[in-house]
Amino acid sequence: MSGTRGSLGATVFPALALLTAAVFSFGEDWLLLIPPGLMYAPYVVAAILVIGSVFATLEHAEVVGARVGEPYGTLVLTIAVTIIEVAIMASMIEHGADDPTEAREAVFSAIMIVCNGLVGLCLLLGGFRHGEQELQQMGASAYLAVLIALSVLTLILPDYTISSSGPTLTHSQLYFISTLSVVLYGAFLFIQTVRHRSYFLDARTAALGHRESRPSVRSTSMAMLGLCASLLGVTILAEQVVPAMEDGLAFLGVKNSNAVAGAALATLVLLPESLNSIRAAARNALQTALNGALGSVVATIGLTVPAISVLAAIKGHDIVFGLEKRDSVMLMLTLMLSIVSFGAGRTNVLTGLVHLVVFATYAFLLIVP
Structure with a gap:
């Protein structure tokens, strides 16, 4: 099983992130000792x-x-991404207290990046390699x-x-919509x-009886520890x-700038899920790719929005x-296109x-609004 032993970077980056967060926790007086030309260097290192x-x-x-298998495996990464999103958006709200649109831009960016950019790339790559995918x-x-x-809500x-x-x-409307979001997402997870x-198992993989070797309990325990350390490092350093x-x-x-910042942060948060989905599409496991891609954006709205609403x-x-x-x-176009794309049960390069094309339009409008 690839990744069972873990790479050096998966250990070093979380450890250094936690160490850097500890340095920042001592206050920012030490930053005055840095030469003016290098004053942003600590933040670049943190990034x-x-x-x-x-x-x-x-x-x-x-x-x-x-270790846990599908569809629980995809759900593990989705929950991890959601935790990172909440941490980063909380930092945005705290820093931009006088600008109430930052969380909206991040959520909208996540939808456009996933449903157009990531989904489009998966379908295009899968179509080139396999013709049609189910x-x-x-x-x-x-x-x-x-x-x-x-x-829409x-x-x-x-x-x-x-x-x-x-x-x-209003506060009552926001609480009502947030409650509905959590309830609906919970019902979705049950399904x-x-x-x-x-419904969420890749038909081709299941038909072939494909099974990957499961990591040992020790490897899984170490991965859980590394996962917690990684999430903690991202959460704390995001504040800087x-x-x-x-x-x-x-x-x-x-x-x-709000839309650009939202797009940049959404891209960062969605990178792990995106790479996972792209690899799945390349090996002709389209449903697994969609589980990761669409699962991340559904979790963004179903869990992140209520959490941010409560924090605000x-x-x-x-x-x-x-x-x-x-x-x-752009949002309505994306939703209608998604219905058409997945309605036939088969996709191709087109x-x-x-x-x-829709994603390129979204990216262009970020630069030329």
């Missing part, structure tokens, strides 16, 4: 360690996932049903409520892991990296989730290309 720890999360989660229609339909409901509905001014929800597990990145974008005068309420920060008209159109 590198965060990226390395995110990849370490992937490696450790893969070992744990191989997926479980019921599994894809379950993902899309939850995704459509949660994304969270990102579109606030534009049309009248109890509060602007694209916002995925208990009631209808077969996120403000530094936002200040850097403001200093450079980047237009639409506790700290007394306002939060805006309603999208602007342009982004609402399907992936269309998703990538």
Whole structure:
């Protein structure tokens, strides 16, 4: 089993991340000793360690996932990614207390990156290598049903409520939507892991009776320890990296800086899940690829949004989730395209290309809003 023993980086990056976090915990007076030309060096080092720890999360989660099997294996990584997302978005909210749109931009970016960029790349790569690929229609339909409901309730509905001014929800509305999100995601997990597990198992792999060797209990225990260390390192260092990145974008005068920051952070958080999905699509396990890709974005809305809403309420920060008209159109286009793409149960190169065209449009509008 690849990754059972663990690479050196999967051990070194989390350890260095925790050490660096401990250094930052002593305060920032020591930063005054650094020459002016190198004042941002500690934050650059912290950012590198965060990226390395995110990849370490992937490696450790893969070992744990191989031990528990599908679809639980994919769920392990999804939960890990969700924890990282909550930590990073919490740092964004705390640093940008006067800007209530940062969490919205991060959530919207995650949807666009996964449903267009990642899904498009998986379908395109799989189509080139295997011609057509099959997926479980019921599994894809379950993902899309939850995704459509949660994304519209969270990102579109606030534009049309009248109890509060602007694209916002009142506290009671926000709590109600957050509760529904958690309940719906919980029901989805029950369907995925208990009631209808077969919907989410790759049909081709199951038909061939393919089974990977399971890591030992010792290897799994070490991977769990490494996973916890990686998540802790990312969570703590995010409090230093996120403000530094936002200040850097403001200093450079980047237009639409909130959207750019949200896209950058969503890309970082989704990298482990993305690599896992791309590898699965390349070996003709499309359903496994979709489990990782769509599972991450469903968890983002179903778990991350309620968590961020609660944190914002506790700290007394306002939060805006309603999208602007342009982004609402892009979201609806993405959802409609996803229904068409997965409705036939088979995909090809053209399907992936269309998703990538929409993703390219989203990326272009980040630069030229």
